[in-house]
Amino acid sequence: MSTYEAKGVADDPVLQWVTFRLDNESYGINVMQVQEVLRYSEIAPVPGAPTYVLGIINLRGNVVTVIDTRLRFGLSQTETSDQTRIVIIETENQVVGILVDSVAEVVYLRQSEIETTPNVGNDETAKFIQGVCHKNDELLILVDLEKMMSDEEWAELNDF
Amino acid sequence: MSVSGPPKSVKVDVVVQDYMDSLLADLFPEIQDEAEVLAVTTVPEVTTQTVVKEKEEATSSAVAMTQPLSPPPDAPQPLKQPQNTIELASTPVEEVIAQVAEVASPIKLSIEAPEVVSPKIIAPEIVAATELIEERAYPSAPVWAQQAFDVLLFDVCGLKLAVCMESLGRIIKIEQELNQLIGRPAWFMGAYSENEQSLYVVDTAKFIMPEKGYDLAEQGFEFIIQLQRSNWSLACKEVYSTVRLLPDQVKWRSSEGKRPWLAGTVIEHMCALIHVDSLVDLLKSENA
Numbered sequence: 526m527s528t529y530e531a532k533g534v535a536d537d538p539v540l541q542w543v544t545f546r547l548d549n550e551s552y553g554i555n556v557m558q559v560q561e562v563l564r565y566s567e568i569a570p571v572p573g574a575p576t577y578v579l580g581i582i583n584l585r586g587n588v589v590t591v592i593d594t595r596l597r598f599g600l601s602q603t604e605t606s607d608q609t610r611i612v613i614i615e616t617e618n619q620v621v622g623i624l625v626d627s628v629a630e631v632v633y634l635r636q637s638e639i640e641t642t643p644n645v646g647n648d649e650t651a652k653f654i655q656g657v658c659h660k661n662d663e664l665l666i667l668v669d670l671e672k673m674m675s676d677e678e679w680a681e682l683n684d685f
Numbered sequence: 686m687s688v689s690g691p692p693k694s695v696k697v698d699v700v701v702q703d704y705m706d707s708l709l710a711d712l713f714p715e716i717q718d719e720a721e722v723l724a725v726t727t728v729p730e731v732t733t734q735t736v737v738k739e740k741e742e743a744t745s746s747a748v749a750m751t752q753p754l755s756p757p758p759d760a761p762q763p764l765k766q767p768q769n770t771i772e773l774a775s776t777p778v779e780e781v782i783a784q785v786a787e788v789a790s791p792i793k794l795s796i797e798a799p800e801v802v803s804p805k806i807i808a809p810e811i812v813a814a815t816e817l818i819e820e821r822a823y824p825s826a827p828v829w830a831q832q833a834f835d836v837l838l839f840d841v842c843g844l845k846l847a848v849c850m851e852s853l854g855r856i857i858k859i860e861q862e863l864n865q866l867i868g869r870p871a872w873f874m875g876a877y878s879e880n881e882q883s884l885y886v887v888d889t890a891k892f893i894m895p896e897k898g899y900d901l902a903e904q905g906f907e908f909i910i911q912l913q914r915s916n917w918s919l920a921c922k923e924v925y926s927t928v929r930l931l932p933d934q935v936k937w938r939s940s941e942g943k944r945p946w947l948a949g950t951v952i953e954h955m956c957a958l959i960h961v962d963s964l965v966d967l968l969k970s971e972n973a
Contacts, residue, residue, distance in 0.1 A: 540723065548865070550864060550865055553920055554968075598867045598868075599868065600867070601866055636823040640883060641741070642866060642876075642885075643869075643873075643885055643916070643917075645869055645870055645873055645968075646868065646869050646870035646873070648867075648868035648869070648870075649868065650867045650868030651866075651867065651868030651869060652868070653867065653868065654866060654867065654868070657864075657866075657883060659878060659881045659883070662876050662878075663878070664883065666864070666866065
């Protein structure tokens with residue numbers, strides 16, 4: 526590899542993203558934040574929990590809180606299906622699950638391929654989007670998981 | 686591209702007429718009585734003349750300042766003159782110091798000279814600005830509208846809008862659904878992917894006349910019009926033909942109002958002319 530190519534790779538790193546679908550849109554999350562993907566299993570509701578918390582699951586003896594991603598993203602509710610998955614993620618030093626319609630694949634993206642999106646409006650959910658990218662003739666919306674919840678909300682999840 | 690006009694109904698006509706009236710009111714808030722009109726129209730002329738006069742005075746004074754300075758009568762003689770040369774071998778120390786002090790003064794004068802010369806650079810700019818004000822035949826019109834210009838007419842919920850052809854990127858017929866981006870305002874319809882590029886689509890009706898309650902997503906739209914070469918585009922139901930307009934066919938907005946995207950209205954075509962540059966700036970500022 527030439528010096529110029531090596532410099533180019535360093536300036537423009539390739540990142541891997543796990544893609545999932547929600548309400549007919551494709552989203553991506555950084556693969557480094559994904560621990561595993563589970564089939565949908567019964568989620569035990571927690572009395573008094575915030576509305577965006579669906580409940581908890583038992584993951585090999587550990588309690589994991591599952592977040593209602595549709596509700597968090599301001600999308601309409603839907604029934605679960607065979608494709609429904611719980612993606613176990615680790616962020617803000619916490620392990621949580623996010624419920625998604627389906628999980629598709631892992632894609633490789635160069636940093637330079639990611640476009641920023643217009644930051645219009647005052648809705649907090651707009652901050653969840655880190656950028657967008659065109660992959661396989663469709664638009665992939667990249668999610669910044671750490672901004673999915675405020676510091677207070679992450680702390681609140683710790684109490685479960 | 687459709688060339689037929691929109692279906693006319695009495696309700697739409699009334700709403701559009703109301704909206705056009707409000708646009709005109711926004712363009713000319715001063716039209717309340719003739720006395721006010723006279724007062725408002727004469728003040729800017731006086732101001733302009735005053736400004737031009739002041740600038741001309743500034744120019745003449747600036748030019749005057751560029752004249753070479755003649756040394757004051759009591760200024761010391763320049764260093765090059767033979768009588769100021771120092772003869773070290775035969776002169777006492779006190780005389781040498783006195784001669785050095787005498788010689789130092791002209792050198793100081795030559796250092797200050799560039800500060801006096803600097804207005805030379807400013808003067809042409811003042812002259813150019815004065816000429817620009819004098820040359821613009823339609824002061825309220827943008828630079829691109831000082832001569833005849835082509836506009837594209839299109840329909841949004843019965844309201845006819847026009848955009849200058851020079852400010853357009855592409856006109857795209859929608860062939861696929863928009864991607865929805867979460868957390869965006871109601872007027873943000875989504876992203877349209879075209880040739881690996883994302884165009885962000887604005888619900889034109891909701892953005893420019895939110896008070897009317899129109900929803901292009903519900904009513905349907907077939908085209909998006911890219912603004913300049915930006916990522917922003919306007920959704921519309923129908924695109925009409927292009928027409929050539931002369932600057933005096935447009936009632937140009939006379940002041941900054943609540944609709945910065947509005948350049949003026951064209952009574953002949955009953956349409957609002959969009960100031961694309963301002964609209965893009967507005968969208969970008971919402972973006973900031």
